[in-house]
Amino acid sequence: MDDADDTSRRGLILRTAAKLFREHGYERTSVRQIAEALGMTSGSLFYHFATKEELLVTVMEEGVRDIMRGVQKGLAGESCLPERMLAMVRCHLTALLGPKLDAMTVMLYEWRSLSEPARARVLTSRDAYEELWMAPIDEAAALGLVDTDTLLVRQTALGALNWTGQWYRPDRRVGVELLAQRMFHLLFPRLAERLGSVLPQGIGLESVQTPA
Amino acid sequence: MDDADDTSRRGLILRTAAKLFREHGYERTSVRQIAEALGMTSGSLFYHFATKEELLVTVMEEGVRDIMRGVQKGLAGESCLPERMLAMVRCHLTALLGPKLDAMTVMLYEWRSLSEPARARVLTSRDAYEELWMAPIDEAAALGLVDTDTLLVRQTALGALNWTGQWYRPDRRVGVELLAQRMFHLLFPRLAERLGSVLPQGIGLESVQTPA
DNA sequence: GTCTATATGCGGATAGAC
DNA sequence: GTCTATCCGCATATAGAC
Numbered sequence: 001m002d003d004a005d006d007t008s009r010r011g012l013i014l015r016t017a018a019k020l021f022r023e024h025g026y027e028r029t030s031v032r033q034i035a036e037a038l039g040m041t042s043g044s045l046f047y048h049f050a051t052k053e054e055l056l057v058t059v060m061e062e063g064v065r066d067i068m069r070g071v072q073k074g075l076a077g078e079s080c081l082p083e084r085m086l087a088m089v090r091c092h093l094t095a096l097l098g099p100k101l102d103a104m105t106v107m108l109y110e111w112r113s114l115s116e117p118a119r120a121r122v123l124t125s126r127d128a129y130e131e132l133w134m135a136p137i138d139e140a141a142a143l144g145l146v147d148t149d150t151l152l153v154r155q156t157a158l159g160a161l162n163w164t165g166q167w168y169r170p171d172r173r174v175g176v177e178l179l180a181q182r183m184f185h186l187l188f189p190r191l192a193e194r195l196g197s198v199l200p201q202g203i204g205l206e207s208v209q210t211p212a
Numbered sequence: 213m214d215d216a217d218d219t220s221r222r223g224l225i226l227r228t229a230a231k232l233f234r235e236h237g238y239e240r241t242s243v244r245q246i247a248e249a250l251g252m253t254s255g256s257l258f259y260h261f262a263t264k265e266e267l268l269v270t271v272m273e274e275g276v277r278d279i280m281r282g283v284q285k286g287l288a289g290e291s292c293l294p295e296r297m298l299a300m301v302r303c304h305l306t307a308l309l310g311p312k313l314d315a316m317t318v319m320l321y322e323w324r325s326l327s328e329p330a331r332a333r334v335l336t337s338r339d340a341y342e343e344l345w346m347a348p349i350d351e352a353a354a355l356g357l358v359d360t361d362t363l364l365v366r367q368t369a370l371g372a373l374n375w376t377g378q379w380y381r382p383d384r385r386v387g388v389e390l391l392a393q394r395m396f397h398l399l400f401p402r403l404a405e406r407l408g409s410v411l412p413q414g415i416g417l418e419s420v421q422t423p424a
Numbered sequence: 425g426t427c428t429a430t431a432t433g434c435g436g437a438t439a440g441a442c
Numbered sequence: 443g444t445c446t447a448t449c450c451g452c453a454t455a456t457a458g459a460c
Binding site for chain 3: 030031032042043046050051052
């Protein structure tokens with residue numbers, strides 16, 4: 001079941017918490033605020049989640065699960081290397097900037113608020129996701145289409161993609177789809193050349209702004 | 213005066229606070245912890261800084277000032293475009309991953325803890341720094357050496373560079389200097405081609421790891 | 425400048441009624 | 443499942459002695 005379709009009480013709580021955690025940060029969000037946003041009182045929240053941290057961990061684990069699913073699904077639809085890599089970029093950005101924005105952002109930026117054991121679990125899952133990127137990148141490196149330091153290639157690409165969460169604002173002319181194409185072009189130029197259609201370049205990204 | 217040489221009481225407090233803010237996050241660091249790390253009690257801290265937030269704001273403002281100075285200084289030493297861009301990448305990473313690591317990381321990741329007016333001030337300074345990147349990028353675009361969507365080029369490059377703070381660990385075989393060369397190569401391949409010396413590629417970045 | 429002592433409020437979490 | 447009421451600790455910040 002997809003989170004967006006999850007009408008259960010639990011799902012609603014998680015999405016509300018994720019939204020507040022993203023907007024104000026985990027530490028600055030009180031359980032009372034979360035409860036209030038849900039129209040309940042703080043005591044009721046603890047019927048569903050034993051601790052505030054359990055709420056955070058669950059948001060993050062579902063976030064990793066979602067992006068992993070999304071990218072795997074995107075990969076399943078493509079068989080050629082350039083298309084596969086573009087699909088990864090597109091699915092990563094769609095997860096990060098689309099309907100899952102809250103959970104994804106929390107996962108990327110709030111992991112330091114976790115206790116040691118929870119942090120280890122979440123980061124292990126995140127590592128597993130990032131590992132997905134190695135096969136296509138290694139393949140591209142073998143063909144001479146990206147640098148042979150494939151770990152650095154991955155860190156650079158994921159860094160640029162993840163950082164979009166800091167500046168990209170939705171409801172702009174430049175949608176996620178177009179952004180994905182352009183960043184793919186910038187990050188993997190030699191792969192992009194192999195794509196059939198020539199991508200339009202530099203129509204102007206007026207949408208880029210500093211975070212509010 | 214450079215922060216690292218600043219032996220004043222105030223400088224020491226700021227560096228101690230920056231270190232703790234980076235390690236544990238602003239909200240999870242109490243003024244008692246900062247005071248303890250300095251061998252004083254929490255009351256004494258408020259003789260030097262009126263509020264905890266003032267401490268945070270000062271750390272950040274000095275962080276922006278340092279990276280701006282560093283990059284400007286790096287630019288001053290080079291006159292040709294490819295060398296200038298490489299200098300920017302190197303100076304940015306040196307500020308972020310070197311001795312200023314604490315203040316820089318705090319500046320990049322803790323700005324959501326600021327009150328609205330303080331946030332506006334800090335982000336305005338950060339914007340001014342990022343604006344420094346536009347001239348070389350625009351120049352390169354005019355020569356056909358980077359994509360013409362120069363704002364996106366900047367966001368992509370700065371994103372990849374800033375994200376290194378999440379995974380790079382010092383005391384590794386791969387120093388900041390080498391990392392800068394390689395990332396320059398990845399982010400600005402056509403500019404890198406114009407550089408005299410051919411950069412070694414893919415010796416293997418065993419140093420890449422997940423954050424602790 | 426630094427200390428001790430303390431005001432004051434908000435945080436997460438619990439108990440027990442309904 | 444949700445409520446009310448409350449415990450208890452820790453947070454920032456202040457007051458005033460030294």
